[in-house]
Amino acid sequence: xxxxxxxxxxxxxxxxxxxxxxxxxxxxxxxxxxxxxxxxxxxxxxxxxxxxxxxxxxxxxxxxxxxxxxxxxxxxxxxxxxxxxxxxxxxxxxxxxxxxxxxxxxxxxxxxxxxxxxxxxxxxxxxxxxxxxxxxxxxxxxxxxxxxxxxxxxxxxxxxxxxxxxxxxxxxxxxxxxxxxxxxxxxxxxxxxxxxxxxxxxxxxxxxxxxxxxxxxxxxxxxxxxxxxxxxxxxxxxxxxxxxxxxxxxxxxxxxxxxxxxxxxxxxxxxxxxxxxxxxxxxx
Amino acid sequence: xxxxxxxxxxxxxxxxxxxxxxxxxxxxxxxxxxxxxxxxxxxxxxxxxxxxxxxxxxxxxxxxxxxxxxxxxxxxxxxxxxxxxxxxxxxxxxxxxxxxxxxxxxxxxxxxxxxxxxxxxxxxxxxxxxxxxxxxxxxxxxxxxxxxxxxxxxxxxxxxxxxxxxxxxxxxxxxxxxxxxxxxxxxxxxxxxxxxxxxxxxxxxxxxxxxxxxxxxxxxxxxxxxxxxxxxxxxxxxxxxxxxxxxxxxxxxxxxxxxxxxxxxxxxxxxxxxxxxxxxxxxxxxxxxxxxxxxxxxxxxxxxxxxxxxxxxxxxxxxxx
Numbered sequence: 001x002x003x004x005x006x007x008x009x010x011x012x013x014x015x016x017x018x019x020x021x022x023x024x025x026x027x028x029x030x031x032x033x034x035x036x037x038x039x040x041x042x043x044x045x046x047x048x049x050x051x052x053x054x055x056x057x058x059x060x061x062x063x064x065x066x067x068x069x070x071x072x073x074x075x076x077x078x079x080x081x082x083x084x085x086x087x088x089x090x091x092x093x094x095x096x097x098x099x100x101x102x103x104x105x106x107x108x109x110x111x112x113x114x115x116x117x118x119x120x121x122x123x124x125x126x127x128x129x130x131x132x133x134x135x136x137x138x139x140x141x142x143x144x145x146x147x148x149x150x151x152x153x154x155x156x157x158x159x160x161x162x163x164x165x166x167x168x169x170x171x172x173x174x175x176x177x178x179x180x181x182x183x184x185x186x187x188x189x190x191x192x193x194x195x196x197x198x199x200x201x202x203x204x205x206x207x208x209x210x211x212x213x214x215x216x217x218x219x220x221x222x223x224x225x226x227x228x229x230x231x232x233x234x235x236x237x238x239x240x241x242x243x244x245x246x247x248x249x250x251x252x253x254x255x256x257x258x259x260x261x262x263x264x265x266x267x268x269x270x271x272x273x274x275x276x277x278x279x280x281x282x283x284x
Numbered sequence: 285x286x287x288x289x290x291x292x293x294x295x296x297x298x299x300x301x302x303x304x305x306x307x308x309x310x311x312x313x314x315x316x317x318x319x320x321x322x323x324x325x326x327x328x329x330x331x332x333x334x335x336x337x338x339x340x341x342x343x344x345x346x347x348x349x350x351x352x353x354x355x356x357x358x359x360x361x362x363x364x365x366x367x368x369x370x371x372x373x374x375x376x377x378x379x380x381x382x383x384x385x386x387x388x389x390x391x392x393x394x395x396x397x398x399x400x401x402x403x404x405x406x407x408x409x410x411x412x413x414x415x416x417x418x419x420x421x422x423x424x425x426x427x428x429x430x431x432x433x434x435x436x437x438x439x440x441x442x443x444x445x446x447x448x449x450x451x452x453x454x455x456x457x458x459x460x461x462x463x464x465x466x467x468x469x470x471x472x473x474x475x476x477x478x479x480x481x482x483x484x485x486x487x488x489x490x491x492x493x494x495x496x497x498x499x500x501x502x503x504x505x506x507x508x509x510x511x512x513x514x515x516x517x518x519x520x521x522x523x524x525x526x527x528x529x530x531x532x533x534x535x536x537x538x539x540x541x542x543x544x545x546x547x548x549x550x551x552x553x554x555x556x557x558x559x560x561x562x563x564x565x566x567x568x569x570x571x572x573x574x575x576x577x578x579x580x581x582x583x584x585x586x587x588x589x590x591x592x593x594x595x596x597x598x599x600x601x602x603x604x605x
Contacts, residue, residue, distance in 0.1 A: 013403070020398060024412055027470065030428050031415070033438070037431075046437045098324035107317025108310070117324070120332055124530050124583055126559050126576040130342065130569055131335035134349070154327025161324070186316040215422040217533040222564065236423045237537075248431065255424035262419055270411040273418075274477055 034256045042249035060253035068239045071227045073257070076235035081261075083148055083220075083231060084213040090152030091160050091209045092202055098155040099164030100190045104176060114165075120158045125218075133222060147223045148216075152209070160205045167201035168194060203272050211262050232258045342573035349567050360574035370575070372550050373558035379461060380554065381528040384468040389520055392472040396479035397509075410477070417473030425467070426537025430454055433463045433538075454538060457549035464552060467534050475520040482516030483509070514598045522590055529583050532556035555579055 029051075037045045039056035064073050101107070102114050136147040155161055175197075176189045184192070195202070217233045224230055227238060236258055239251060266273065318325070343360060345353035364370050395413055399406065419425050433439050435452025443449065453459040490508050499507065510517075535554040539547035546553030546561075559579070563572030 016398075016403065017405075020409055023395070023398075024409070027416060028412065030425070030432060030470075031419075033432065034424075034428050046431060046434055047441070048438075094323040094327070097320045097322075101317045101320035101324075105313055105317040105320065106310075107314040110317065113321070116328065120328070122526060122583070122587060123332070123336075124526070124576070124579050126530065126556060127339050127580050128332065128335045130563055130573050130576065131338035132331060133564075134338070134569070135330075135335070137349070151327065151331050153323065154331060155324035156327045156331050186320065190320070211418055215419070215533075217421075217423055217536075218560070233423045236427065240427065240537075251427055252431065255427045258424045259419055259422065262422070266411075266415060266418055270414075271407065274407075274410050274414050 034252055034259070038249075038253040038256045040249070042247060045248040045252055060249040061257075063247075063250050064253055064257065068235055068254075069227050071230070071235070073235070073254075075228055076230055076232045079229060080214055080231040080233075083145060084210045086145070086149050087152045087213040088206045088209045090149060091155075091157055091205055094153050094155035095157060095160040095205065096164055096195060096198065096202065097190070098161045099168055100186075100194055102161070103165045103168035104189070104194065105186060117158050117161055121162070129218075129222065136223065142223055143225050143229060144223075145229075148219050157209070160209070163205060164198060164201050167198055171197055200272065200275075203269070204275075207265060207269050207273055210265060214262055339573045339576055342570050343577050344574075345570040347569040347573075349569055353570065356570070360571050361578075363571065364574060364578065369550065369553065369558060373546075373553045373555045376461065376546075376551065376553050377529060377531070377555040380464060380468070380531060381525060384465045385521070385524045385528055387465065387469045388472050388524060389475055389517070391469055392475035392520070393479050393517075395472065396476045396483055399476075400480060400483045410480070414473035414477060417471045420467065420471035421533055423533060423537050426534045429463065429467050429534070430538050430540075433466075454540075455548055457547075457551040460538070460547045460551040464531075464535055464538055464554075467538070468528065468531070475524060478516055478520055479513065482513040486512040511599045515600055518590070518594055518598045522587065525586055525590070526583055529579065529586075530556055532560070 032051055036050075036052045038060055039058070040048070040053040041057060041059070044053070067073055068076075098117075102110065102117070132147070136142060141147055151157070171194065175193055176184075179189050179193055215233065216231070217237075220231045220234045221237070224234060227235075230238065236254055239254055342353060344355060344357055346356050346359075347353035399409055399413070403409075416425075431437060433453040435455055437452070440449075440452055451459075453463045486509060490512070491504055494504050494508060531554050535547075535552050536557055539552040539557070546557060555575070559572050559575045562568045562575065
């Protein structure tokens with residue numbers, strides 16, 4: 001009897017896995033489709049029901065090395081990496097400082113400021129972009145990276161402040177009390193005790209910052225107007241715009257190349273990502 | 285350095301003998317707090333509160349970025365109500381939000397229920413289902429979507445295999461928006477992960493007791509699962525709604541290239557894109573600012589309604605562990 005029970009259970013488990021994989025196949029189909037398509041000749045990409053190419057070609061990638069609108073692809077990548085890297089540093093620095101204040105220091109007006117910080121989460125960005133644009137235009141900072149980076153260094157991403165506050169609140173208070181007795185000030189406690197213990201929250205914030213900055217489209221679209229300053233997202237847009245006759249091969253190859261850093265990041269850090277998203281309710 | 289004794293504000297924390305004696309004087313703490321908050325304070329004044337005031341002012345002006353703003357009172361708002369394309373953008377966005385959000389949450393919950401029991405390869409499944417959420421907002425995926433739903437492309441062909449011939453989705457005013465909706469539903473990973481966290485909190489004894497009482501699967505879902513995860517559902521709903529109202533990149537990319545006008549027959553003219561077009565292409569900054577405030581009012585209204593109704597359907601447990 002127990003044998004038939006385990007057989008039944010095993011069968012159910014197999015059915016579950018087959019079902020889950022089938023759903024997954026539909027969901028990940030577009031990703032596989034880009035990979036396959038990037039190795040097909042342009043005229044076979046759109047119409048064909050085949051996912052994988054019959055004879056793979058690399059022309060699409062070779063064409064990318066010519067660059068887009070006289071700008072080499074590597075320029076877009078360097079720019080995007082610069083922005084994403086700069087954003088990560090800024091967010092880690094400024095948001096952790098603010099989070100430490102909200103989570104570990106008892107100062108007058110803290111609760112009111114915390115409510116203010118949380119309420120900015122509900123604010124649609126459209127309300128801010130026009131005045132922000134005017135501000136940066138008056139400061140003569142259009143076509144620089146300052147408008148795209150400044151907010152990251154001024155803790156404007158309330159999501160990350162909130163995430164870090166939640167995490168820091170969970171750390172035992174005895175730690176800073178012991179440090180306090182040893183004569184440590186807040187700066188030492190922040191740097192030597194709280195920050196190292198916050199690594200999971202910092203890693204999650206870093207990953208999301210990198211990926212969001214990499215995928216950002218409206219920011220660069222607003223503030224950058226010379227192609228050699230463009231990010232990968234804008235380069236892609238440029239690529240679609242300049243071709244009146246759609247070059248699907250090149251487009252698909254470029255799309256995949258543009259996704260590559262995000263996919264690699266994802267594969268490397270997926271465990272932190274999914275857990276970080278669950279604890280904080282972050283949006284992808 | 286006189287150690288302060290008990291603090292009334294600290295009542296929320298369980299009193300431990302230690303924490304009382306070591307609290308530092310208020311003044312020092314205040315100073316430290318504001319020092320740590322300096323970047324954030326500058327940020328919120330310079331990039332949030334200041335701009336909000338300016339955009340409120342601009343909403344009542346005629347401003348083209350070059351001449352100084354001219355006060356025109358409520359004219360922008362009056363013009364909005366007579367602007368057919370504005371109404372179109374409102375309708376497109378509402379349709380997108382009202383169809384996309386429930387579908388996305390349903391997909392998220394369904395997959396979360398599928399994944400909630402610990403099984404082999406759980407980490408793999410969770411990550412794989414989450415992947416679209418990360419790349420979904422990129423221009424790349426917009427392009428891929430455009431290609432997949434193009435005339436004669438894969439979706440069209442597969443559907444005609446089943447005798448359902450729509451033709452190209454993105455070229456058809458009736459089907460362009462469903463294309464965009466599928467893209468948002470596809471990104472169900474983020475709410476799914478939050479649902480998973482919520483489902484894990486539901487005590488297993490409840491199900492066992494219900495099963496003994498002879499409650500079926502559906503009954504258990506409706507009477508136990510849904511009420512128990514209602515706070516998480518509320519949270520997801522709120523976030524998704526706010527998020528969807530602001531859709532931009534994917535709509536722009538799917539709508540097409542070059543002189544973008546919002547897709548076939550403006551069927552993809554989402555609110556965010558129309559605002560961008562008015563503000564940054566036609567340089568009607570005042571008009572766009574008025575649009576932004578209308579959006580804010582709309583989101584505020586939806587949020588308020590949600591918070592008002594939550595009493596009726598969101599159940600908070602005293603002991604969630």
